[in-house]
Amino acid sequence: MKKIAIALLVFIAVGNLTAQDYKHSLQGIKKVKIASESGVIAKTHSQNEVLIKGEGRETPEKAKGLKAVYSGGSDNTGIGIYVQKEGETLIIRNLKGMHSETLEIYLPKEINITTESSNLGSLSFSGFSSEIEARTNVGGITLKNVTGPIVAKTATGEINIVFDKVSQSSPISIVSATGAIDVSLPSNTPANLELKTSMGEIYTDFDIKFPVEHKNMKVISGKRAINTQINNGGVDITLRSSTGNIYLRKK
Structure with a gap:
């Protein structure tokens, strides 16, 4: 019975997490700047776009109709990330704190990258x-x-x-x-x-x-x-x- 209860709790916890990907074209972009308080893993892929892997947590019942706000800017991706094109540079800012999951990003191998982890990461x-x-x-x-x-x-x-x-x-x-x-x-x-x-x-x-x-x-x-x-x-x-x-x- 105890094992069944634990399995049920794990199932519920996993069910509250929804895998989400965010993509943005890199047409006209020469550099990507990434800022994150947590860690960053960057890998290569063959598409001319940035792919950000993330886990989106379901909105709590009390927060329905509201949206999360962060001190570092607005979440315009739905996964706690701010993305903005500035000239030939794409800005990617992880709005979540240093205890959030590691940010996993896929980019073309030829793109120039600037990355800073300001706290623990x-x-x-x-x-x-x-x-x-x-x-x-x-x-x-x-x-x-x-x-x-x-x-x-x-x-x-x-x-x-x-x-x-x-x-x-x-x-x-x-x-x-x-x-x-x-x-x-x-x-x-x-x-x-x-x-x-x-x-x-x-x-x-x-x-x-x-x-x-x-x-x-x-x-x-x-x-x-x-x-x-x-x-x-x-x-x-x-x-x-x-x-x-x-x-x-x-x-």
């Missing part, structure tokens, strides 16, 4: 061959199979980035105030490197001629910035962590 992107700017307050940043240019910055959190290849068009900057940085580059990447950690160590398996080894990776004192080149130099890549190790790996 991590950012995750995969498969983009475009410019990405990702900032968090408390939360990690994970970028997989990207090309850049990349600007990634967090006050508290780890940054993990795997490059498919590295765009030479603009500098790359990866900064964590408190947290490790782990970056994987194709072994033939031409780059000018600036590496610095104030309270940590720097490890790499790139051949930048430092003699001390640790598990097949060279360890470098992090007290000063290290400026060096790989593959005869190329795009500027900066990796900085105030408190945390830096790992620069060959992919």
Whole structure:
């Protein structure tokens, strides 16, 4: 009997949630700006539109005939998200608080993206061959199979980035105030490197001629910035962590 009652409660709870998707054309759009207090997951798809996945909760009985309002703006999507086109930029603002579900978004892989999680939330992107700017307050940043240019910055959190290849068009900057940085580059990447950690160590398996080894990776004192080149130099890549190790790996 108890199991039946629990199952009934779960059924009722699930029944109060209605899956909702929101789509918006990206015709004439060159950049998407996303602001969210919770986390964001961005993936690629083949359509020239943004697809936002969400769960819409049924309106409580007492709220019938009313609409939810948020301090960050008006919900013009029906899923607690504000979307507005401004010139060649599409603004996406998550109006719900930092304890809401992670925002899941699908975009074309070539679209430029700026994303900020202002409170507690991590950012995750995969498969983009475009410019990405990702900032968090408390939360990690994970970028997989990207090309850049990349600007990634967090006050508290780890940054993990795997490059498919590295765009030479603009500098790359990866900064964590408190947290490790782990970056994987194709072994033939031409780059000018600036590496610095104030309270940590720097490890790499790139051949930048430092003699001390640790598990097949060279360890470098992090007290000063290290400026060096790989593959005869190329795009500027900066990796900085105030408190945390830096790992620069060959992919």
